[in-house]
Amino acid sequence: MFDKKTVLTGVKPTGTPHLGNYLGAIKPAIDLGNRAENHYMFIADYHAINAEKDPLVLNQKIKEVACTYLALGLNPNHSVFYRQSDIPEITEITTILYAYTPKGFMNKAHAYKACVDKNREADKPDDDGINMGLYTYPTLMAADILSFDTDIVPVGKDQVQHVEIARDIAGAINAHYGKELLHLPEYYLAENVAIVPGVDGRKMSKSYGNIIPLFDDDKAIKKAVFSVVTDSRPMDEPKDPDSVMVYEIYKSIATPDQLKEMADGLREGRLGYGHVKNMLLDAIINEIKEPREKYNYYMAHFDEVESMLQEGASKARPVAQRTLKRLKDAVFGR
Ligand code: ADP
Ligand code: TRP
Secondary structure (H helix, E strand, C coil): CCCCCEEEEEECCCCCCEHHHHHHHHHHHHHHHHHCCEEEEEECHHHHCCCCCCHHHHHHHHHHHHHHHHHCCCCCCCEEEEEHHHCHHHHHHHHHHHCCCCHHHHHHCHHHHHHHHHHHHCCCCCCCCCCHHHHCHHHHHHHHHHCCCCCEEEECHHHHHHHHHHHHHHHHHHHHHCCCCCCCCEEEECCCCCCCECCCCCECCHHHCCCCECCCCHHHHHHHHHCCCCCCCCCCCCCCHHHCHHHHHHHCCCCHHHHHHHHHHHHCCCCCHHHHHHHHHHHHHHHHHHHHHHHHHHHHCHHHHHHHHHHHHHHHHHHHHHHHHHHHHHHCCC
């Protein structure tokens, strides 16, 4: 499905990732990019300034996200890896798209509506604290996508609407000028990506404070793994593996053989919670050992990452320049 396609992935710089981010988003995105004929992967830093106003914090988060993807296997020789703000054509294209973006689309966009709902709940004016960056964010996202003649945008459920907005804007422009100036993208919603539970059994999320960190030291990872909820059933009591939270987390990382070993041990009353936690810990550490070293290396040698990003930008820019020229020629009748 992806072999002859142009796939584009955007990531917001949101800080150091946890195991759920890795297994649920980062790993699938990298795998999919590797299967695509053309893969664009970018850090959505202009999107991030809508929320993060401290340049030091922002810079740190951008570095972290860049190093995370490289450490976890993004291949910059295959994937064109760049920062959004290094491609000024994207923002120029955004300006042209604005003229074809009904304001109603923005009113209906989830991110904006969620902020309005929050304000209403707190008895504040609808638009309290909402800047134009957040309000018009789907148009910038449309430009991110349309600039590169993207076929497929892998997304989570919350982003489907934004890709549809991009299609609608592109469709309106194409219809107006009577030719395919912009390529219509499709979203790809991965169906079988598991939700990784956190140490308390709810979805692992930084907002719940229940995460297993990815790039912390062994001690911190051990602490998190040993805090996964258990009950007071003794070791020799046979247990249904699906009633054991450690097993639920193990499912997302273990090989089928490892998983069977844990399941059999629990069913037969041979493995206690201490044992299964150690098995989970070993699996996590084994999976992240190498990426963690790479991550620490890249963070300490960011100049190398910076050159990769510059090289990515130099590959991406000519493509966005061609799209911009096509649009300007049509819009200004040149
Ligand atoms: P958080 O919930 O920690 O704030 P984000 O909302 O920043 O995480 O999610 C970033 C990406 O990681 C999203 O694509 C999301 O679907 C994925 N993700 C986050 N938590 C999990 C989880 N527990 N299991 C699987 N995927 C997850
Ligand atoms: N809006 C996406 C998110 O919140 C990030 C993003 C920005 C993006 N531009 C994009 C994703 C273009 C895919 C394509 O996660």
